Amino acid sequence: MAQCKFSPHEYIQNSFSPQVAILCSEDADNLCLKNNLRFVELIQPFCRLNSEIRIADPAGTTVPFRNLRVVFEDMNRRPPQPTLGKKLLSEVVSSTPWDRPVTRTIGASGTREALELELQPSTPWFETWRDTFLHVQYPSDHEFTKHYIACIVVVAATSEQPVEQLNRLSQYLHQQLHQTPARFPKWFSPNILKFCVLLHDVTAGDLTRQVKQQSEQIFEHMVTTFGSSNCHLLQINSRETDQTDIHLPDPWSQFLLQRAACDLSGGNSSETSSGTGTPREDVSALPSRVIEGDTMDTAEPIHPLSPTLPPTDEKNGTFDMMPGVEISSDVPVMVNRPSLGVGAGQHHGGCLTSSDVDRIRIFIHEFCVRSLIPHVEKQIRYLNEVVTNRSRSKSLLSATRRWLVGNKSPGSATNSVIYSSEATELQTRRLGDLCFMFGLYEVAYSYYHTAKNDFKSDQAWLYFAGAQEMAALAAFMQNSSDYPKRYLENSLQTYLNVCKVYNFAIRSTLLSTEVLKHCGEFGEAAMMFIKLTSEESDLLSALMLEQAAHCFINSQRPLPRKYAFHMTLAGHRFSKAGQRSHSLRAYKQAFQVYATHGWVLAEDHIHFTLGKQAHHLKQLTEGLEAYSKLVDQKLKKNASSQQSPSQQITYVREFINIFHQYTEQEWNASLGAPCLPLPLIESQVTRVLLGAPQDSPTSSDWIAASHLSLDAPPPDNARWFALEREVTEKYSGLNANTFKPNLQLLTSDTPNTESPVVPVNEPVVVEIIMVNPLSLSLLISDVRLVFTFEPADDEEPNDVSVKHSTCLFLH
Amino acid sequence: MAVCVAVIGKENSPLYVWVGSGREELHLHYLAHTGLDVIQEKVAAVSKTPGDTRELYLGLLYASEEYKVYPFCIRNFGYTTNTRVKFVTITDAANTTLRDNEIRMMFRRLHNMYTNVVCNPFYIPGEQITSREFDRGVAALVAGN
Numbered sequence: 001m002a003q004c005k006f007s008p009h010e011y012i013q014n015s016f017s018p019q020v021a022i023l024c025s026e027d028a029d030n031l032c033l034k035n036n037l038r039f040v041e042l043i044q045p046f047c048r049l050n051s052e053i054r055i056a057d058p059a060g061t062t063v064p065f066r067n068l069r070v071v072f073e074d075m076n077r078r079p080p081q082p083t084l085g086k087k088l089l090s091e092v093v094s095s096t097p098w099d100r101p102v103t104r105t106i107g108a109s110g111t112r113e114a115l116e117l118e119l120q121p122s123t124p125w126f127e128t129w130r131d132t133f134l135h136v137q138y139p140s141d142h143e144f145t146k147h148y149i150a151c152i153v154v155v156a157a158t159s160e161q162p163v164e165q166l167n168r169l170s171q172y173l174h175q176q177l178h179q180t181p182a183r184f185p186k187w188f189s190p191n192i193l194k195f196c197v198l199l200h201d202v203t204a205g206d207l208t209r210q211v212k213q214q215s216e217q218i219f220e221h222m223v224t225t226f227g228s229s230n231c232h233l234l235q236i237n238s239r240e241t242d243q244t245d246i247h248l249p250d251p252w253s254q255f256l257l258q259r260a261a262c263d264l265s266g267g268n269s270s271e272t273s274s275g276t277g278t279p280r281e282d283v284s285a286l287p288s289r290v291i292e293g294d295t296m297d298t299a300e301p302i303h304p305l306s307p308t309l310p311p312t313d314e315k316n317g318t319f320d321m322m323p324g325v326e327i328s329s330d331v332p333v334m335v336n337r338p339s340l341g342v343g344a345g346q347h348h349g350g351c352l353t354s355s356d357v358d359r360i361r362i363f364i365h366e367f368c369v370r371s372l373i374p375h376v377e378k379q380i381r382y383l384n385e386v387v388t389n390r391s392r393s394k395s396l397l398s399a400t401r402r403w404l405v406g407n408k409s410p411g412s413a414t415n416s417v418i419y420s421s422e423a424t425e426l427q428t429r430r431l432g433d434l435c436f437m438f439g440l441y442e443v444a445y446s447y448y449h450t451a452k453n454d455f456k457s458d459q460a461w462l463y464f465a466g467a468q469e470m471a472a473l474a475a476f477m478q479n480s481s482d483y484p485k486r487y488l489e490n491s492l493q494t495y496l497n498v499c500k501v502y503n504f505a506i507r508s509t510l511l512s513t514e515v516l517k518h519c520g521e522f523g524e525a526a527m528m529f530i531k532l533t534s535e536e537s538d539l540l541s542a543l544m545l546e547q548a549a550h551c552f553i554n555s556q557r558p559l560p561r562k563y564a565f566h567m568t569l570a571g572h573r574f575s576k577a578g579q580r581s582h583s584l585r586a587y588k589q590a591f592q593v594y595a596t597h598g599w600v601l602a603e604d605h606i607h608f609t610l611g612k613q614a615h616h617l618k619q620l621t622e623g624l625e626a627y628s629k630l631v632d633q634k635l636k637k638n639a640s641s642q643q644s645p646s647q648q649i650t651y652v653r654e655f656i657n658i659f660h661q662y663t664e665q666e667w668n669a670s671l672g673a674p675c676l677p678l679p680l681i682e683s684q685v686t687r688v689l690l691g692a693p694q695d696s697p698t699s700s701d702w703i704a705a706s707h708l709s710l711d712a713p714p715p716d717n718a719r720w721f722a723l724e725r726e727v728t729e730k731y732s733g734l735n736a737n738t739f740k741p742n743l744q745l746l747t748s749d750t751p752n753t754e755s756p757v758v759p760v761n762e763p764v765v766v767e768i769i770m771v772n773p774l775s776l777s778l779l780i781s782d783v784r785l786v787f788t789f790e791p792a793d794d795e796e797p798n799d800v801s802v803k804h805s806t807c808l809f810l811h
Numbered sequence: 812m813a814v815c816v817a818v819i820g821k822e823n824s825p826l827y828v829w830v831g832s833g834r835e836e837l838h839l840h841y842l843a844h845t846g847l848d849v850i851q852e853k854v855a856a857v858s859k860t861p862g863d864t865r866e867l868y869l870g871l872l873y874a875s876e877e878y879k880v881y882p883f884c885i886r887n888f889g890y891t892t893n894t895r896v897k898f899v900t901i902t903d904a905a906n907t908t909l910r911d912n913e914i915r916m917m918f919r920r921l922h923n924m925y926t927n928v929v930c931n932p933f934y935i936p937g938e939q940i941t942s943r944e945f946d947r948g949v950a951a952l953v954a955g956n
Contacts, residue, residue: 557852560848561845564844565845597824
């Protein structure tokens, strides 16, 4: 498939990054808002560690691990409702711009089978869709990679009583951790890492030294309460807002664009955190929030608050393509966050100097190296102990049970097994997840493998599928050429057929296709993509079909026709999903394969769809072009009979329709006359008659004194010329050699190199033969002869008037 | 027994496409066209392994949910070129009584008919086939007698 931003290894690592929750007091958020950023957003660009870190595995040997990425999330963020999530995904796809296609030759060049195709070098909309898809998923109980492993509590030094606030927040955190029944947010284990950050505003602090000392005192206090490795004093806002220096790079904008849509969905929940600053006992029980959530759900696709978007029709496909416009329309929805504009024009980090940025970077690094990693190592050791102890005592039992139960295959039972959160099987899985997230793939594989077998013998299929999938991925991350492929297929099957959890099936497909593509098995990957297409989600099906098409064209032996076929299908699903511009693009790319090979029916179908989509997108020129090709019979070889008359009527009607719009809106006189593809003009038989055509005399006794008429059979020119020559020689005395016969009727047979001479005010009649290749009648009215006048050097242009009034039927 | 019979020229443009009445013509056209990929693949595989080059029948191309696509690839062993005309038939997947041999026979008859068309001195190879005789032949062929 097309090139991705990340290699499969990076992608898998990114998909399973450790999650850290952020609990931020209102004051602290307000401090960050001076930069148009919330705290979570502020640290977003720096959440990847570029340096190598070392982590100890359960045996105690340290293993290097590069590119650790930690995902920081607002603790109160909830994944959006499924319906809202769908809208979000659709918006993300429609708002992602794409690159220009690149021409590539498919098939051995020089042979007849070689095809020049314009292919999409990358599919960024798919990648953003993929990221957003993972981002909006609800964390599940059968895996722990999406559960928060740590929590950072942020308070501001400038607030009234930071210490008290800190205590209140950590109390709230404690409550959240031990709530029963467990709700969102989900925690990795009851014993998570707590980390405190004291935000110190330098501009406020510099005014009086007292403030700075005060915040240092507070920090001292924090250190004594929470331990020195779990606290950090972060100084930000080193300069005033008004001295904006826009030359500083803005690392936030790209993250904000990505997350803007997600923030919109999380808007209702983050509002609860920043709205009051005091933790709420039970967030979901508050009526105000529920109502707001509801209204957002229903009002979202129309954006009633947005002045930029007109009321849309039934589909959300009319969303503007410009990301900036779309995002600015989001702003009014976030009522409680006044200055949180994420519009493209707004500058972020206005109060931050480069040393501030460095400080944030150091903070993240300190957090990871000095507290997160030791915490994780401790957890791994602890869990390892638990697992080995219990499994030793349990192994005999489970072996007996396995022997009794026998080897059953999935499909017989549903997910009836429920584990308590401290069950050994889950602890094993948890341990595996922890190792996987921190790069200990080899260890992780063995844990996953154990967990997989346990789950299988318990017939907990969802758990089984999850562990199996992760086992395969862990093996792949260790050694990309040799990994258990059937594990991936198996777990996908289990997700799809036994557990019917489609979201996990989709995730599994996304991951395993990456793996397959890395191994060069494009056909397999395409089959996996195709398996996921269903009637339910058009957008998903469209994206999957498109990726499958890309797989076909990129396999070792490119399959251009399969590519085209699946692109067409993808285009169809895109249009059903309301993604008109993507649909247009897909059809266009598919058409390249069908073009010029005489597959008229397929060509017509694509042209018709192209025209329709372009028309809807108000790209009249393109639409007109497509429709012209549809009715233009010159291009089709002997094909006019292929379409039924009713079909032809539809085509012509659509063509006329768009042609009218085009001439009204886009066409202007400087472009010259618009060219109609119908009817065909037989230019070879055009005849020009100089002088008025003679009516044939009413009385048969008389004959007109002209040899010329358009109806008469062609005159015997040779005899007339001889006569004319005789007359000319006799009366003007010109030499016979210079004589030129005076042509009156010009056809394709006469020598037309000499310009004929016509007396002033004499009419010129032009006969044009038109042919209608369609099997329906066309009414042509208001026909006009368009001509250009080229004056000779010494002549003044004369007024020429053209009379015309013709109305004719063509059959 | 077939729902679509297509004769496809050497430059992958259709010379003749017959579609059973009441079928989705467009869909079948798409399917026949997609089959060309597999033909190309199979032909390339055959030409690599020198062996029985007289076997022109390529077997089942692929099966979709509704249809099975059978290909057949004529390669005339001429002096300098081979004409690379391809035949594709699409049958209902529900029709399980069809045996490989019958399909093979069908292709052989189709091949004969095509040869007759080419023998017509007024027919230019590579043009669309407009022959009443051929129409009749195909109609008889798909009717299964």
